Amino acid sequence: MEQLFAVKYSYLIPLLPLLGAVAAGFLGARWLKDRAHWAIWITVGGSAALSLALLTGMIRHVPAEVRERAHIESSGAIDAGESLSDSAQMAYAFRVSASKHVYTWLEAGKFKAEVGFFLDPLTAVMLCIVTGIGLLIAIYSKGYMAGERGYFRFFAYVGLFIFAMTVLVMADNFLLLYLGWEGVGLCSYLLIGHDYERPAAREAAKKAFLVNRVGDCGFALGIMLMYVTFGTVSYYGNPRNPVEYGVLIQAATNVSLSPWQQSAAQWIPFLLILGAIGKSAQFPLHVWLPDAMEGPTPVSALIHAATMVTAGVYMIVRCGTLFVGNGPATMTVAAVGVFTALFAATIAMRQFDLKRVFAYSTISQLGYMFAAAGVLAPVPAIFHLLTHAFFKALLFLSCGLVMHATMGELDLRKLSGLKRVLPWTNRLMLVGCMALAGVPFVSAGFFSKDQIIAAAWYQNKLFGLALLVAAFLTAYYTFRVYFRVFQGPTVLPHGAETHGQGDQQHGRREPAVMILPLVVLAVGAILAGYLNWPERQASLGRFLGQSPSLCLSHTLASRYGVDVPPVPFGVEEDPDKKVRDAMNVLHTNMMVASGLIAALGIYVAYLFHRKYRARSEELAMRFPSLNRMLERKYWVDEVYQGAIVEPLRRLGRAFNLADRFVIDGIVRAVSLTPQIGGFALKLTTQRGSLQGYAVLMLLGIAAILLIVLW
Amino acid sequence: MAMSEAVLRQYLAVGAILFAIGLIGFMTRRNLIVLFLSTEVMFQGVAVNFIAFGRYHGSLEGQAFVIFLLVIAAAEAALALGLIVQLFRRRHTLDAESWRELKG
Numbered sequence: 045m046e047q048l049f050a051v052k053y054s055y056l057i058p059l060l061p062l063l064g065a066v067a068a069g070f071l072g073a074r075w076l077k078d079r080a081h082w083a084i085w086i087t088v089g090g091s092a093a094l095s096l097a098l099l100t101g102m103i104r105h106v107p108a109e110v111r112e113r114a115h116i117e118s119s120g121a122i123d124a125g126e127s128l129s130d131s132a133q134m135a136y137a138f139r140v141s142a143s144k145h146v147y148t149w150l151e152a153g154k155f156k157a158e159v160g161f162f163l164d165p166l167t168a169v170m171l172c173i174v175t176g177i178g179l180l181i182a183i184y185s186k187g188y189m190a191g192e193r194g195y196f197r198f199f200a201y202v203g204l205f206i207f208a209m210t211v212l213v214m215a216d217n218f219l220l221l222y223l224g225w226e227g228v229g230l231c232s233y234l235l236i237g238h239d240y241e242r243p244a245a246r247e248a249a250k251k252a253f254l255v256n257r258v259g260d261c262g263f264a265l266g267i268m269l270m271y272v273t274f275g276t277v278s279y280y281g282n283p284r285n286p287v288e289y290g291v292l293i294q295a296a297t298n299v300s301l302s303p304w305q306q307s308a309a310q311w312i313p314f315l316l317i318l319g320a321i322g323k324s325a326q327f328p329l330h331v332w333l334p335d336a337m338e339g340p341t342p343v344s345a346l347i348h349a350a351t352m353v354t355a356g357v358y359m360i361v362r363c364g365t366l367f368v369g370n371g372p373a374t375m376t377v378a379a380v381g382v383f384t385a386l387f388a389a390t391i392a393m394r395q396f397d398l399k400r401v402f403a404y405s406t407i408s409q410l411g412y413m414f415a416a417a418g419v420l421a422p423v424p425a426i427f428h429l430l431t432h433a434f435f436k437a438l439l440f441l442s443c444g445l446v447m448h449a450t451m452g453e454l455d456l457r458k459l460s461g462l463k464r465v466l467p468w469t470n471r472l473m474l475v476g477c478m479a480l481a482g483v484p485f486v487s488a489g490f491f492s493k494d495q496i497i498a499a500a501w502y503q504n505k506l507f508g509l510a511l512l513v514a515a516f517l518t519a520y521y522t523f524r525v526y527f528r529v530f531q532g533p534t535v536l537p538h539g540a541e542t543h544g545q546g547d548q549q550h551g552r553r554e555p556a557v558m559i560l561p562l563v564v565l566a567v568g569a570i571l572a573g574y575l576n577w578p579e580r581q582a583s584l585g586r587f588l589g590q591s592p593s594l595c596l597s598h599t600l601a602s603r604y605g606v607d608v609p610p611v612p613f614g615v616e617e618d619p620d621k622k623v624r625d626a627m628n629v630l631h632t633n634m635m636v637a638s639g640l641i642a643a644l645g646i647y648v649a650y651l652f653h654r655k656y657r658a659r660s661e662e663l664a665m666r667f668p669s670l671n672r673m674l675e676r677k678y679w680v681d682e683v684y685q686g687a688i689v690e691p692l693r694r695l696g697r698a699f700n701l702a703d704r705f706v707i708d709g710i711v712r713a714v715s716l717t718p719q720i721g722g723f724a725l726k727l728t729t730q731r732g733s734l735q736g737y738a739v740l741m742l743l744g745i746a747a748i749l750l751i752v753l754w
Numbered sequence: 755m756a757m758s759e760a761v762l763r764q765y766l767a768v769g770a771i772l773f774a775i776g777l778i779g780f781m782t783r784r785n786l787i788v789l790f791l792s793t794e795v796m797f798q799g800v801a802v803n804f805i806a807f808g809r810y811h812g813s814l815e816g817q818a819f820v821i822f823l824l825v826i827a828a829a830e831a832a833l834a835l836g837l838i839v840q841l842f843r844r845r846h847t848l849d850a851e852s853w854r855e856l857k858g
Contacts, residue, residue: 732857734850735781735789742777 050098051142054161057094057171058210060087061178065203072196080196081186084203088182091210092175099168106140106165106590134283134293137595140165143216143280155271162216162279166591169426169584170213170358173433177350178206180561181437185342187558188444198238198340205231209351213358217278218267218291221359225263225323228352229256235347236339248338255332259322266315273308279362280592296365296596313366313373316359317380324356324410326384331681333407337399341444344399349406349436354429357413361422364597368420369604378418382500382507382514385411387678389517393524394674398443398454401525405480406436408514412496415511420601421499421612422594423585427576428496430584431488435479435569441562442473446529449553453537456525461534468554468562470530475566477526481519481646484639488573495576498634499612515638519645527653589613757810765806772799786838786848790831797827 064087072080141164149157161167182202189198208231212224230253237249271277274291281290289297295309320326325333325348336348347353360367360377367373385408392404409432416425447454449466463470479487482494493515501508576584588594598613609627652660664671676682729740772795779792801820808816838848845852 726858730856730858732854734853739781742781 048098048101048142050094050101051144051163053094054098054144054163054214055146057091057098057175058207058214060090060094061203061206061210063087065200065207068196068203069200072200076196078190078195080199081182084182084199085179085186087203088175088179088206091206092172092179095168095171095175098163099172102140102163102165102168103587106587137592137599138164138280138283140590141592149219157219158217158278159220160216161214163214164591164593165587165589166358166362166426166593167213169430169588170354171210173354173430174206174209174213174351177433177437177565178202178209178346180564181342181346181350181441184345184441184444184558184561185340187555188342188441188448189340192239192340194238198235201231201234201238202342202346205235205347205352209355212355216280217276218270219277222260222263222267225319225355225359226260228347228355229253229260229323232256232336232343232347232352235343236336238340238343242338245338248332248335252332252336255329256322259319259329261318262315262322263319266312266319269308269312269315273305273312283592292363292365292593292596296600309366310370310373313363313370314376316363316366317373317376320356320360320377320414321380322356323359324353324414325407326356326380326411326414327387328680330384330388330407331684334400334403334677337397337403341399341440341447344403345437345440345444348403349440350433353406353410354413354433357410357417357425357429360414360417361425362593364422364593365600367417368597368600368606374418374420376418378415378500378504378507381411381414381416381418382510383411384408385415385514386510386517387411389514389521391674391677392521393517394671396455396457396675398446398456398459398525398529399440401456401521402436402439402443405439405518405522406432408518409436409480412493412511412514415500415507416496416612419499419503419507420597420606420608421496422597423576423588423612424492424495424499426588427584428492430575431479431492431569431572434565434572435476435487435489438472438476438562438565438569439480441558441565442469442476445469445554445558445562450537456528458537459529459535460532461530462536463530464534465536466530466554468559472559472562472566473526473530475569477522479569481522482515482638482642483646484635484642485573486570488569488571490635490638490642491573491576494631494635494638495612497638498631499609501634502609502630512637512641516641516645519642520649523646523649524653527649528657531654532657585612757806762806762810765809766803769799769801769803769806772796772802775799784850786841786850787835789850790834790838793834794827794831797823 061084064083067087068076068080068083072083076083141162143160143162145158145160147159149159151157182199185198185202189195192198205228208224208227210224212221212228215221215224233249233253236252237245239245240249267277270291274294276290276294278290279292281293282288283290283293322329333348333353337344367377388404388408388411392401392408395401395404409428413425413428413432416422416428443454445466446459446462446469449462449469450459453459475487479489481487482490484490497508497511497515500511589598594613598608601608601613652663673679729736776792776794776796776799779795780789783789783792801823804816804820804823806816808814808819841853842848
């Protein structure tokens, strides 16, 4: 594996976008100006090509071993994973992965921090998502950001973001992961506040960064605890040598951990969860994401739908071995995910800003991913991450086209029937909405969401039910938006009717540079679902299952006797035919159920928002308090404002006063002492009379004589 | 003829008293000319001391130095009185307190 071109040059994947960002940032103001996008197109394109090469190289590496192993297992000779010796098993887990050490970052006594990459199927998939969608969004942004101030700054920050995200995904130790983690948080701040002249954007950027920080705090503590417990922050260390095992392997094999270390290790997942909750906008740290919509729409698509927010899910999947066997931890992840999915979906039902609906939708879908990770089904989690990236980016970018046509108006009470004005956007958004709602077979969202619901149902019927309800609400609010904005009589805000028809600023309403990337995304949103059809030999799941994280987690799960279906781990099917049939029945039932629910949701949305718009509004007015609660997002922001933000502000003001009057007062008092002394001296000794000076002279001589003679 | 210590002390006392008188006079009197007079008196006190030591050690150096002293005193007198005349022409008073410009 190490001999692959893509592996040898894997350091280019983060490096190229960084160089692009530097070029755009430093040369963009004077020299590149509105050609700044080239710096990013070329470099991110290069990264994307390398990521794809990495993926294909890895895929080619997989089949032989898998087929061989599948053959051995299906002949019933060996139980999956049980009787292979530990070291052979370890070697097997790492068969499709490569480590690349770049340089030693810092050394302090026994502690060593490395910059190194760990490339396995999980990383490869994430990289393709990040760079691929990043590239498409960069292409789109040329059209969207055309003519804006700070054009080059936008692209520089996007390049920086891709750098940080790739580092996050490729890191081979937690410290480097944290670097990427912080980096994407920073870029999120920079990009949300791109139009920093607007106060709303500034506040939103600050909020995003600070709320993220709360999570990051937990994450940092988790990493420190990891170091204290396991003695290293490397993921896997040296898998061949038990003395040098990394964190994740130690957690899997419980290599000689003292009792207090073991109990400390119980707490690590919770701290990591805190970090993931902050980064992936789960309740209660979800409040930054809707406000983040103040940023430019491509930013919302890239960072707050496809990539940054998924870092939490990635981290939990990567750290699978830390979570397996820790019942409370996985339950927490699942519960947070399920609750958030339902919570956010209810809020989205009553939001009127187009982008805010999709923001809450993102929070809800991330909840699905969390739930999947929590019920120990990492493959559906990543699968949904992939499909969601496609269709959510598609949806947000379509919003961007709508924004351009309506001069920034996004209130869906003021828009209607845009399909006549924006034909392509209409089609693309329809594809995205179908994917989000989970329309059977024509959308990727159907497959991925369905697998998550099935996995959740298997573990805990209540979770499964909650996710089904959330799916219904998802279909409803998604098509509420679609039917309102695109169907029905055409209503545009004042002044927007002629906007975009060949005016200098934006040329055509649906320029190719913005439509083509969306077409690619739409194709992905439809076809990506077929990547993980359960029965097929060469599915996404099986590929991901080659990753050590999943492999070791699965082994650990079986060792703990946790009841986990093997397929969501990317392991081949259970050899027992009865279990296989039961799972098939479950899956089929689930598909039918989700299909029906999606159809029901869409139909209800049609009734309320296309056919009987006026009456549905009257119906809504019958429940004013419920409406208010949803519109006000359950007052979470207000609670935070009152309980945390205002007291802190007051504390800050008090400290300011203390600083100005008490501390500065003391300083000024201290400076007064010599002043008073000098003044006293002046008053007494310098009176201007000759004889007075004579007296002083005499006194001085007398003093000296006294000192000398005594 | 040698001098005993007791006698030396008496001469020194005279010198000291003269010096003290001059000093106190300098510090206390307001008339510029009297001020200067007091400095002359201080000179004389020092001169007496020199003579007394000269006689005590049996050398003529004491007396020689007093000659120098007198010359210097005279020169200083000329200088000082010239200054006093100029100062008087400015303020038309011989009051030492009337020049306080350097106060503060």
